[in-house]
Amino acid sequence: MSAFDFQKAGVSASVSAPRPLRRLTLLLAVILPLLLASCGINQPAPVKQTYLLQVAPPSNRANAAPKPVSLKVSSVSVGAPFRGRSIVFREAEFRYQSDFYDEYFIPPSAMLADAVATWLGSARIFREVLPTGSGAQADYLLEGFTGALYADIRDAAKPAAVLEIKFLLTDASSGAVVWNHDYAQRVTMANASADAFASAMNQALSQLLTELGGELANLRLPAPPG
Numbered sequence: 764m765s766a767f768d769f770q771k772a773g774v775s776a777s778v779s780a781p782r783p784l785r786r787l788t789l790l791l792a793v794i795l796p797l798l799l800a801s802c803g804i805n806q807p808a809p810v811k812q813t814y815l816l817q818v819a820p821p822s823n824r825a826n827a828a829p830k831p832v833s834l835k836v837s838s839v840s841v842g843a844p845f846r847g848r849s850i851v852f853r854e855a856e857f858r859y860q861s862d863f864y865d866e867y868f869i870p871p872s873a874m875l876a877d878a879v880a881t882w883l884g885s886a887r888i889f890r891e892v893l894p895t896g897s898g899a900q901a902d903y904l905l906e907g908f909t910g911a912l913y914a915d916i917r918d919a920a921k922p923a924a925v926l927e928i929k930f931l932l933t934d935a936s937s938g939a940v941v942w943n944h945d946y947a948q949r950v951t952m953a954n955a956s957a958d959a960f961a962s963a964m965n966q967a968l969s970q971l972l973t974e975l976g977g978e979l980a981n982l983r984l985p986a987p988p989g
Contacts, residue, residue, distance in 0.1 A: 814850070814961040815868040818878055818969040820885040821976060831986045834883065835893040835901035835935070839876040839928070845912040846871060850957055852914045853925075859913065865957035871912055875928070875968075879907065882972045888980050902987045903941070904933045914952065914960040922952040924963035926971060932979070936987070944978055946971045 845851050848870055849861035867874060876895040883905075884892035893901050911927035925948075932942040948967035952959040 809864060811863075812865045812957060813868040814865065814957065816874055816878060816961070816965055816968055818882055818965055818972060821882060821973065827980070829887050829890050830984055831890055832902040832984055833891040833893065834889040834903050834905055835897060835899075836876055836880040836883070836895050837904045837906045838895055839872055839879055839907035839909060841871045841875070841909040841912060845909065850914065850960060851912070852916050852955075854916060856917070862957060871909070875907070875909060878968060879905070879972065879975075883976065883979070886976045886980075888976060901935055903984065904935050906931045906933070911947075912964075914955070914957075915949075916955045919955065922955045922959070924948075924950045924952055924960055924967050926964060926967040928971060930975060932982075941984070942978075942982055944975075946974055 840846075844859060847861060848866040849863065850865045850867065852860050852862060854860055873895075880892055880894040883889070889903075891901070893899055907928045907930045909926070909928045911925050913925055914922060915925050916922045927945070927947045929945045930943060931940055933940050948971045950963040950967040950970070952963040
């Protein structure tokens, strides 16, 4: 065989060699989608359930005339363990679990602040109640800090919704704190589900706001000068 014939043979071998590789590629193209489907990769993403805490207006509005002052709900912040949108379940003394599939429709801080402002406005305790984010000025500012917002399922037979909020009322002109109070509510849940938690938490928030309204209605707040 001449050198030229040897080179031709080498070229022919190099061209024909990839054929087994092409067969393997075609085989994988057929089998791989079947394997992925059998592993559930093509399954639809899990659907999340969303919840919004909404309390009914106060059943007994203040009988007396509204206080001649305006109030602004400046904020209702939430402690770090509970400020995310996922509903939190307390499973043991030091073990908490956020629920990936069940969450609040909006962040808890905004949801609670809106509920407080709406409820107090309906109660007619003050001349005017301004919501969080309002650019208008008010005579007094109400601020809340939520230290607990979770479903306590440590006792499977007695699950409960737990809500704790501390409120401070300050004079907007001086910044002085004129009143503060801690509130805590624990309402039994029908079961350990997210649906039962939302229902019980709505009740807990309603009871807490009723206590808050009663306290604020009994406060003696001086009217602004002028």
